[in-house]
Amino acid sequence: MIDRETVDRIYAAANIVDIIGDFVTLRRKGVNYTACCPFHNEKTPSFIVSPAKGVYKCFGCGKGGNAVTFLMEHESMTYPEALKAVAKRYGIEVKERELTPEEERRNDDRESMFALNGWAASYFADYLHREGEGMSVGMSYFRQTRGMTDATIRKFGLGFCPAKGDRMSHDALAAGYKKEFLLSTGLSIEREYDGTLRDRFYDRVIFPVHNISGRVVAFGGRTLRTDKHVAKYQNSPESEIYSKKRELYGLYFAKKAIQQHEYAILVEGYTDVISMHQAGVENVVSSSGTSLTTDQIRLLGRFTKNITVIYDGDSAGIHASLRGIDMILREGMNVRVVLLPEPEDPDSFARSHTAAEVQEYIRANEQDFLAFKARLLLRDAEGDPIRKAALIGDMVQSIAQIPDPIQRSVYIKECGRIMDIDERILISEVARKRLASTGDRETDEFVRRQTARQIAEAPPQPARPDTQFVGRIEVGSSVEALEREIVKYLLKHGHEGFEFKEGRTMVACNVAEVIFSELDADRLTFRDPRFNKILETYRAQWRQLGVGTEVPAHHFLNHPDPEVCNLSVDILTSDDNYVPSQLWQRKEVHVESTAEMLAVGVPKAVTLYRSKIIEGLIKELQGQLDGLPEEEQTPLIQRLAALNQAKVTIAHKLQRLIL
Structure with missing residues (x-):
């Protein structure tokens, strides 16, 4: 784990405009920047980046966070990976604490699998280019049969696995790679009768599958035999680092072109992608011969909302594949369809046409899904x-x-x-x-x-002072809603004061002090761990800074827990329920001040929450009494009596607050 000092340096150095600007076209609007949201399809920009606060927020889909959480969401990074990416950008050395044995083992296993796949990709490529069998069988297939240039073959890392059924496995073991990882990556298969290894992809040309970051996560192997009993394609099995439903073949090579052209072309197989790239059309990806999945569509949706699906001219499976169109539509994306002339497929069509001809054919023949x-x-x-x-x-x-x-x-x-x-x-x-x-x-x-x-058309009506600000929570509000309301008061107004009427006396109060004292009276903590982390973070800073001092927002906006960060952004960027009307002020109608709002809202929210929790505890204890021997009931009965007394006291207080 990265130490807190380094995390703070990373957050301090991160320029959110620069980082998000690498993925989204930002336009300055006053002190902030706006853009169309990269997480959902929209025509009117509702995505706001605040360089002053170091946060982003989409008021369309609700996503929000800081520079680190943006990379996590947009690039599918883990929290440590995103921190390291920002650190690398700004030249910050990353220091990490010692991981737990389980964390260390899991990370080591993943890295070992990635390392093995990287070695295997180089091994297959070297065998293709340097060994006689690879050159005579594999290279002649790529060059003569598929018309691929050496530059294309090297770009996609194509290779060949030896025909001798265990040579790759033997060479991997000799190079120091462990048997367990050869099996977990699927590069090797263990023979049942003697436990020895054989190569999964022996005597096949190899297509490495890269993830979005360019690391090899899997392989596809195509046999060149005509034996009908041998499967045409052999693919890596699911593993700790590979899930076929979450990967799109060629996306690593296509993502820049997809963003430039603002649409992606979806084809069926490996060679379709490669031939289109070689022809100069690079915004192309493939579902690797499997049925299109929702995860793949969402992955593509991070780069564009426009997809053009190309079908073979003689494809017998078009009717069945129409299901994929419905899945694309369901994710809110725009889909168009191109049908190639018979008997062409994207591979053959790209090899017989220039890039300009391919692009022109797509423009001239693409149809919306309905017309198709x-x-x-x-x-x-x-x-x-x-x-x-x-x-x-x-x-x-x-x-x-x-x-x-x-x-x-x-x-x-x-x-x-x-x-x-x-x-x-x-x-x-x-x-x-x-x-x-x-x-x-x-x-x-x-x-x-x-x-x-x-x-909008109705004339403005003066609102009752007790409903202008506090209409969101009532007696029937859920525990989650009440916890959110209390946290909202804490984050937005924790340092502020108000006067509360206690009998005939007006008592000066502080928002944070009231919230903590009321919760501590019953030793209550929030049920939602996100709200509880905000509560405890605020409490720690509040004790250090003192009553009446504003706790800086960065403690929450840059919180190490991304969920807490996103929730804090959501609460801090949400609008208040009530905006005073200038018309009312001109008509001398009393407009409730913030202090008046806090005097009603804060005690009401905390008291409702205490009431809700105590009611739950009473029900829980009553349930425990059933079937319990009499001699064991006394402590529970005493606890119930105390809770019921507290309930009565809270009920009287709540009645005064509401009235």
């Missing part, structure tokens, strides 16, 4: 009303996946035009399907819009 489905499926449905009805149902199913209501309405209109069907019927069907799959009711959006418009 209609064109593809109408051939089978022509003249058959039953099949046409099924086709409409299929198209409606796809439209229902789209999360954005405006996009859905556009596609509903287009579907009605293409299929010559009443738009109102389609709206009803889409609503029904969304209700069945997500619980989303189309009418909810309309009601919300109408309500918002009515509120």
Whole structure:
């Protein structure tokens, strides 16, 4: 683990604008910077970066954090990896504490697997370029059969595994790599009858699979035999460092081009990706011959919201693969489809055309998913009303996946035009399907819009002083809601004071002091560990700085726990419930001050929380009494009596607060 001193230096050096600016185009707006959020699809920028506070916040999807947590979210890094990335950028030496034996073993195992895969990738590549068998079999396949240049072969690290069934495993052991890692990476398979190793990929050309950071996590091996009993492709199994549903072949080589072109091309296999790259079209990735997964789509969504899927001209599996389009739509991404002329596939098409010709063909022939489905499926449905009805149902199913209501309405209109069907019927069907799959009711959006418009058009009404600020929590509020409310008061107003009426006397109070004394009275801690960490961090700083001194926000915004950091950003950037109206001030209507709000809100929130927790404890103890021998009931009964007395006292106090 990285020591706290180094972590503080990293946070102090990190320039959030520079770091996020490497991935997102930021535009200055006043003291802050804005952009379209990299975590969800949007047209109007709602992603704000504050260099003064060192935080980012998206007011569309709610994500927020600092420079380190941005790298964690955007680049799929762990907390230590993100810290090291920032440290490296600013030339900070990273010091780490000694890990626990379990942490050390797991990290060592992962690094050993990565190291072995790196060695194996070099081994296969060297065998391809330097050994007679590799050159005569593997290199001739890549050069003559696939038309790949030496530069392309080296770029993708292509190789060949010896035909002798155990040579690679034997050489790996001789190089000092352990048997357990040869098995865990899947490079070797253990024979059941004698425990010796054989190579998984023997006599196959090799395609290394790189993760988003460029490390080799797996391999794909293609046989050059014509034996139908031998599987055409052999792939690495799932491991500690490889999950096929989370990796996209070629993404490491394509991510820069995807960001430059603002869209990604999705193809099927390894050679499709490689040939497209060689032709000069580099924004191409593949699901490696497996069915497209949600994790792969989300991974791609970090670089673009626009995907163009290319289908083979003679592909018999197009109908089955249409499921992938629905999955892309469900993630809020824009999908277009290109159908190649028969009998071409992306590999052959790229090898027979220049980059300009490939790009021009895509531009001229790409269709939105709706037009593609209609064109593809109408051939089978022509003249058959039953099949046409099924086709409409299929198209409606796809439209229902789209999360954005405006996009859905556009596609509903287009579907009605293409299929010559009443738009109102389609709206009803889409609503029904969304209700069945997500619980989303189309009418909810309309009601919300109408309500918002009515509120906007209505003349302002003076609000009652006791409801202007504290409308969020009431007697029925959940424990989580109450904990959040108390933490909000602490982070935003902990150093401030207010006067509270105790009998006939006005008592001067401090927000943090009231919160801690009330919680300590019953020795209460928060149930949500995130809120509890904020509470304890604030308490430690508060004791050190003294009552009435503001605790700097960086203690929470740069908290070592990323979840605490994100939660703190969310609370500190959230708007207050109430904004005083200038119209009310002109009309001499009393507007409640912050001190007045705190005098009502803070005691109410803490008292409601104590009441909620004590009620829970009473129920828990009552449950324990059932079936307990009488001689063992006395301590519980005494504890119950004390809690019930506290409950009565709190109830009287709460009644005064509410009234």
